[in-house]
Amino acid sequence: MEVVRVEHLTKIYGHGDAQTVGLVDANLSVHSGELVALLGPSGSGKTTLLTSICCINEPTHGRVELDGVPVFDEGWTGVDVRALRRQKMGVIFQSYNLIPFLTVLENVELILSLNHRPPQEAQDRAMELLEYLEIAHRWHHYPSEISGGEQQRVAIARALANHPRVLLADEPTAALDTERGKIVMRLLRNLSRETGAAVIVVTHDDRMLDGFDRVYRIADGRIQ
Numbered sequence: 001m002e003v004v005r006v007e008h009l010t011k012i013y014g015h016g017d018a019q020t021v022g023l024v025d026a027n028l029s030v031h032s033g034e035l036v037a038l039l040g041p042s043g044s045g046k047t048t049l050l051t052s053i054c055c056i057n058e059p060t061h062g063r064v065e066l067d068g069v070p071v072f073d074e075g076w077t078g079v080d081v082r083a084l085r086r087q088k089m090g091v092i093f094q095s096y097n098l099i100p101f102l103t104v105l106e107n108v109e110l111i112l113s114l115n116h117r118p119p120q121e122a123q124d125r126a127m128e129l130l131e132y133l134e135i136a137h138r139w140h141h142y143p144s145e146i147s148g149g150e151q152q153r154v155a156i157a158r159a160l161a162n163h164p165r166v167l168l169a170d171e172p173t174a175a176l177d178t179e180r181g182k183i184v185m186r187l188l189r190n191l192s193r194e195t196g197a198a199v200i201v202v203t204h205d206d207r208m209l210d211g212f213d214r215v216y217r218i219a220d221g222r223i224q
Helices: 046-053 082-087 104-114 118-134 148-160 178-195
Strands: 001-011 022-032 036-041 059-068 069-073 089-092 168-172 199-204 214-219
Touching: 001 046, 001 199, 022 036, 022 199, 036 046, 036 118, 036 178, 046 059, 046 168, 046 199, 069 082, 082 089, 089 148, 104 118, 104 148, 104 199, 118 148, 148 168, 168 178, 178 199
Parallel strands: 036 199, 036 214, 089 168, 168 199
Antiparallel strands: 001 022, 001 059, 059 069
């Protein structure tokens, strides 16, 4: 089943002489259980495409469909995109973006609380994910008290907490050596298979391409 569909997506920043083209006529599709790479150098349009898919960045033209629901079609369609992100999407940021004054457990519980899950259910789900990612022993620590690799696993747990249909990862291996980067990619591949999520990984690192179902290459805002 197709979970992400992007058609003829274009994003133009600014006006007149200050105009900059971020995306040009981009087309992309990702199915349930698929792991897809979006590969390109800095400034190529990868992040623009990612933020358009997660409804943060408004495209100039085109169409975005998520889990069968059109969210942008030459303009926002009226779908509650905040609720859509909360309920169906998970995002792993390059900088982790953990909330510093919440514990590891509370960081993962938060998205569940925002989705109105009962407190005990939220705690059980959060601990289940932390145990799966072998970080449960750090549940009571704050982000500043754990290593970068451990913070990354917490960020992955948080992104998976709401059983997302779409999982977006922005340069998840950028700060890691080759071996640790490949461990993260194996984890994302396994998660896509086990949960049926459509996983899109933005990267500029050719070393991490083993195991992807498809690779989209992007340069100067154009998917090749």
